Amino acid sequence: MMNNKYFFILGNNPALSLIEILAVAQQQQIMIKLIDYFDYVLLVQMDQEFDFSILGGSIKFGTLLDGSEQYDWSIVESILQRQIIENQKFNFGFSYYFDEQKKIKQWQKECEKNSLHWKKLLAQQGQSARLVSSRETELSSIIVSKEKLLIGGCELLLICRKNKFYYGITKQVQDWRDFGQRDYGKPQVDATSGMLPPKLARLMINLAQLPKEQALFDPFCGSGVLLLEAMTMGYQKILGSDISQKAVTDSKKNYQWYQQQHPELQCQVQINSTDATTLPKELVSEKIGAVVTEPYLGPAWKTRPTFSRIQQVQKELQNLYCAFFSSLNQITLPGTKLVMVWPVFRLGQQILLTYQPHLINNRQWQVVDYSQELNNFGIFGISNFIYSRPDQVVGRQIITFCKQ
Numbered sequence: 001m002m003n004n005k006y007f008f009i010l011g012n013n014p015a016l017s018l019i020e021i022l023a024v025a026q027q028q029q030i031m032i033k034l035i036d037y038f039d040y041v042l043l044v045q046m047d048q049e050f051d052f053s054i055l056g057g058s059i060k061f062g063t064l065l066d067g068s069e070q071y072d073w074s075i076v077e078s079i080l081q082r083q084i085i086e087n088q089k090f091n092f093g094f095s096y097y098f099d100e101q102k103k104i105k106q107w108q109k110e111c112e113k114n115s116l117h118w119k120k121l122l123a124q125q126g127q128s129a130r131l132v133s134s135r136e137t138e139l140s141s142i143i144v145s146k147e148k149l150l151i152g153g154c155e156l157l158l159i160c161r162k163n164k165f166y167y168g169i170t171k172q173v174q175d176w177r178d179f180g181q182r183d184y185g186k187p188q189v190d191a192t193s194g195m196l197p198p199k200l201a202r203l204m205i206n207l208a209q210l211p212k213e214q215a216l217f218d219p220f221c222g223s224g225v226l227l228l229e230a231m232t233m234g235y236q237k238i239l240g241s242d243i244s245q246k247a248v249t250d251s252k253k254n255y256q257w258y259q260q261q262h263p264e265l266q267c268q269v270q271i272n273s274t275d276a277t278t279l280p281k282e283l284v285s286e287k288i289g290a291v292v293t294e295p296y297l298g299p300a301w302k303t304r305p306t307f308s309r310i311q312q313v314q315k316e317l318q319n320l321y322c323a324f325f326s327s328l329n330q331i332t333l334p335g336t337k338l339v340m341v342w343p344v345f346r347l348g349q350q351i352l353l354t355y356q357p358h359l360i361n362n363r364q365w366q367v368v369d370y371s372q373e374l375n376n377f378g379i380f381g382i383s384n385f386i387y388s389r390p391d392q393v394v395g396r397q398i399i400t401f402c403k404q
């Protein structure tokens with residue numbers, strides 16, 4: 001029976017957030033059925049509770065209540081009323097997610113006006129309440145947790161799609177403190193080689209769908225963002241390597257720093273200095289279940305590169321990655337997943353992909369077709385899984401391969 005309706009508010013790269021949710025649901029054997037999807041909003045039915053805290057690519061999660069055909073304050077009021085805990089101050093706020101932005105203002109005005117009136121009535125009954133608002137039409141996850149809307153309060157989502165209204169109550173938001181601590185608080189950073197955002201690292205690990213007792217390997221580990229993220233997720237055997245001795249030392253320091261703060265995390269971590277194009281054959285005995293990696297993505301661009309310079313770098317990178325695939329073939333068994341970043345270069349309006357299917361022997365490494373998976377789920381027209389910001393020269397295309 002699938003009675004339980006939920007919403008997910010997706011991160012800045014919704015295509016990636018969607019495939020992460022599907023991968024986790026599949027791994028946890030959760031039946032998930034699409035209700036609706038637009039922009040950053042995913043509405044679903046699921047037969048079990050979803051462990052939202054495991055995700056890297058989504059911002060908010062909560063229960064979805066019955067919809068209505070038009071704006072109806074009495075529904076909003078009765079939802080809020082049910083959230084009040086007697087004799088406790090009630091903080092509440094609204095976030096609006098509409099497929100047509102221009103309709104938001106009118107709703108927002110109505111809702112705030114009605115809220116103020118309702119607050120006065122509550123005060124007359126001895127119940128204190130506070131409306132938490134923001135200049136944006138959505139409350140950020142920082143506001144939601146800092147203003148205590150999750151415990152003893154309420155963030156009510158007002159969602160409008162094709163003139164149908166949905167109401168949602170936020171149950172969890174992304175743990176921005178924890179991600180922030182790993183992103184900015186670790187002792188060793190390497191701004192020159194570039195660092196993977198921990199949220200993306202987590203998302204990539206989730207795409208690998210690796211059971212916790214199997215070994216995870218990052219052969220271009222840099223300062224160890226993926227290794228750290230795997231630790232936080234409860235992986236018990238984590239291997240990392242890098243050609244640079246400095247990167248190996250940085251990764252070790254970062255791992256020790258995190259381990260000191262979280263002695264409860266029991267895992268075996270090995271970090272070595274190794275060239276990923278000549279991985280030692282003995283690694284096969286480690287029975288690596290998944291390789292999750294962000295390889296070298298080319299030089300740090302101080303100025304906008306020319307088209308021919310990008311092409312030259314792409315060629316060099318393709319050679320490196322092909323040599324890495326040959327080496328990986330020797331140490332992996334059928335069924336091993338490889339989740340890998342491929343650089344994407346932005347030149348004005350043009351997007352230049354480095355990944356080309358012919359580069360990889362597809363009899364040995366089959367690409368997971370996320371576009372097809374989304375079609376099967378009921379979402380069409382998404383074929384690019386790229387993590388990037390418009391101002392970046394280099395974006396990250398995420399591709400998952402499965403060893404045949």
Ligand SMILES: C[S@@+](CC[C@H](N)C(=O)[O-])C[C@H]1O[C@@H](n2cnc3c(N)ncnc32)[C@H](O)[C@@H]1O
Pocket residue numbers: 193194195196197219220221222223224225226241242243244247274275276277293294295296297
């Ligand atoms: C983009 S960085 C990885 C950053 C890492 N994901 C992080 O967040 O810290 C790429 C890394 O690949 C390493 N590298 C370059 N060529 C390599 C090779 N042939 N074998 C192994 N590592 C290599 C570099 O030393 C660098 O640390």
